[in-house]
Amino acid sequence: MKKIAILGSTGSIGTQALDICRRHPDRYRVTALTARGSREKLFEQVREFRPEMAGLTEGIDPAEIPEDLKFCRWMTGQEALHAAAAEVEADKVLVSIVGIAGLRSVMDALGAGRQVLLANKEALVTGGHLVTDLAKKIGKPLLPVDSEHSAIFQCLQSAGGNRAEKILLTASGGPFRKWEKERIEKATPAEALKHPNWNMGAKITVDSASMFNKGLEIMEARWLFDMPEDRIEVVVHPESIVHSAVVFRDGAVLAQLGLPDMRVPIGYAMSYPERLETGVAEPDLFALGSLTFEKPDEKKFPALRLAREALRAGGAACTVFNGANEEAVAAFLREEIAFGEIARRVENAMEKLSGLPADNLEEILDADRRARELVRC
Numbered sequence: 001m002k003k004i005a006i007l008g009s010t011g012s013i014g015t016q017a018l019d020i021c022r023r024h025p026d027r028y029r030v031t032a033l034t035a036r037g038s039r040e041k042l043f044e045q046v047r048e049f050r051p052e053m054a055g056l057t058e059g060i061d062p063a064e065i066p067e068d069l070k071f072c073r074w075m076t077g078q079e080a081l082h083a084a085a086a087e088v089e090a091d092k093v094l095v096s097i098v099g100i101a102g103l104r105s106v107m108d109a110l111g112a113g114r115q116v117l118l119a120n121k122e123a124l125v126t127g128g129h130l131v132t133d134l135a136k137k138i139g140k141p142l143l144p145v146d147s148e149h150s151a152i153f154q155c156l157q158s159a160g161g162n163r164a165e166k167i168l169l170t171a172s173g174g175p176f177r178k179w180e181k182e183r184i185e186k187a188t189p190a191e192a193l194k195h196p197n198w199n200m201g202a203k204i205t206v207d208s209a210s211m212f213n214k215g216l217e218i219m220e221a222r223w224l225f226d227m228p229e230d231r232i233e234v235v236v237h238p239e240s241i242v243h244s245a246v247v248f249r250d251g252a253v254l255a256q257l258g259l260p261d262m263r264v265p266i267g268y269a270m271s272y273p274e275r276l277e278t279g280v281a282e283p284d285l286f287a288l289g290s291l292t293f294e295k296p297d298e299k300k301f302p303a304l305r306l307a308r309e310a311l312r313a314g315g316a317a318c319t320v321f322n323g324a325n326e327e328a329v330a331a332f333l334r335e336e337i338a339f340g341e342i343a344r345r346v347e348n349a350m351e352k353l354s355g356l357p358a359d360n361l362e363e364i365l366d367a368d369r370r371a372r373e374l375v376r377c
């Protein structure tokens, strides 16, 4: 029986992780659940899974906690995240909160010697050097939940210690793959929110449309697999069946295939090195018939070029890339800026804030703050 703490339990990843816990009550005991503000949903989860601790980071008046849920310790704010990551008993901590807050939680969990199941991109993007060092120190590898990185991780499990020469990071291409540059420039939030294959939150869906998500994933792969950016190739694969692949020196390519369903990577991170029944069917290859692959168009999607520039620049450049993008996406969703303006704001922030250090959490949070301020005004 493994004890698991879930940070961000009411989001898309968190609810699917709980679905796996529900299928395997003999294997997982949920010890902590946290959410930002979805209190009704969290109440339901606490009622069902009966964790020792529950947290609402946005805060809650103790009088609002239902009588029957008072068996568990309720916490709020940053303290709730810290307790769930590092204090409550747990073998595994699933970090599926969104944003740079994830970095602190991942560091807390690793600092407490726990295995981290990583569904938060920002921790690696902004503090990849810090978290990979910590994970190495405690001898518990970070288990990626992002579907592409899970695929790469799965392929490497059968490599018998051979290092990959190259990573092929697949991308759906998003809803604007076939659009002209001018049309993409003026795309609306409603258009950006129509993802062809995956059902995700608004921010990440916009990031998929702009390919900023793939830029962030190049950064994740760089740290998770200790691979320089020039050996991480983005391959547009609209069917989202091949979730990524690795190339070995003998020319062999290993890929992981499956339906686009996050329960597979979540389940694998939860049960690694075993595999569990997840309720996900195998892809019907005969119905699919063919799989297609294209080179990404970096003129239409400048995010990929900017991500590589940020990785080469080092320091806090990836933090600036991430913070600036997040603010620009928020402004786009409020219909204050055009879709094409997102990348321009990010590039501008990277130019204005070049050379910032990222040697510790404080410096990283400071770079993040400065990038956001710059984009906001």
Ligand code: MG
Pocket (backbone or CB within 6 Å): 146, 147, 148, 217
């Ligand atoms: Mg992904």
